[in-house]
Amino acid sequence: MEAVGPKSQVEAAVSAVGLDLGDEVALFPFGPEGPLEGVELRPNRVRVVERREALFLKEVPLSLKPPPGRRLLDYAPKTVRLVGPREALEGLTGVTAVLEEALGPGEAEVAVVPDLPPGVQTLGPVRVRVALE
Numbered sequence: 001m002e003a004v005g006p007k008s009q010v011e012a013a014v015s016a017v018g019l020d021l022g023d024e025v026a027l028f029p030f031g032p033e034g035p036l037e038g039v040e041l042r043p044n045r046v047r048v049v050e051r052r053e054a055l056f057l058k059e060v061p062l063s064l065k066p067p068p069g070r071r072l073l074d075y076a077p078k079t080v081r082l083v084g085p086r087e088a089l090e091g092l093t094g095v096t097a098v099l100e101e102a103l104g105p106g107e108a109e110v111a112v113v114p115d116l117p118p119g120v121q122t123l124g125p126v127r128v129r130v131a132l133e
Contacts, residue, residue: 001016001027001041001042001043002041002042003029003039003040003041003042004039004040004041004042005029005036005038005039005040006038006039009031009036009037009038009039010039012031012032012036013029013030013031013036013039014030014031014032015029015030016028016029016030016041017030018046020048021045022048023047023048024045024046024047024048025045025046025048026044026045027041027043027044027045027046028041029041053085054085054086055083055084055085056083056084056085056086056089057081057082057083057123058081058082058083058084058089058092059079059080059081059082060079060080060082060092060093060094060095061078061079061093061094061095062077062078062079062080062094062095062096062097062112062114062126062128063094063095063096063097064096064097064098064099064112064128064130065096065097065098065099066099066132067098067099067100067101067102067103067132068101070099070103070104070105070132070133071132071133072099072130072131072132073131073132073133074130074131075128075129075130075131076128076129077128080095080114080122080126081122081123081124082095082116082120082121082122082123083120083121083122083123084116084117084119084120084121085119085120088117088118088119088120089120092117092120095114095115095116096114096115097112097113097114097115097126097128098112098115099112099130099132103130103132104132105132105133106131106132107129107130107131107132108129108130108132109127109128109129109130110127110128110130111125111126111127112126112127112128113126114126
């Protein structure tokens with residue numbers, strides 16, 4: 001997709017919002033303050049190939065449980081971005097992930113898999129930098 005128009009307006013574009021017309025969706029450029037006048041999206045319509053339940057984005061605190069016999073000194077990032085149905089995200093105030101038992105003392109960057117409710121997933125893989133003793 002391409003946005004065409006005055007540079008200041010194009011740089012302000014943060015999303016394309018669709019108006020559902022059945023088999024097609026008309027697209028409109030939006031910035032942080034709403035619709036962007038003078039900006040054209042190319043293409044400005046897309047064909048609907050598949051319909052799914054709308055997904056929402058939410059950032060929540062991430063808690064880590066250290067491996068047995070280890071103490072967690074610090075970790076980053078301390079939040080994770082999740083996507084899922086609105087109902088599944090509404091009451092979610094945080095998620096937990098358990099670190100692998102094979103981790104020894106020191107610092108490491110590792111992939112973690114948070115414990116998530118049905119229908120909720122992370123927005124991409126979750127990697128954290130941990131310090132253990």
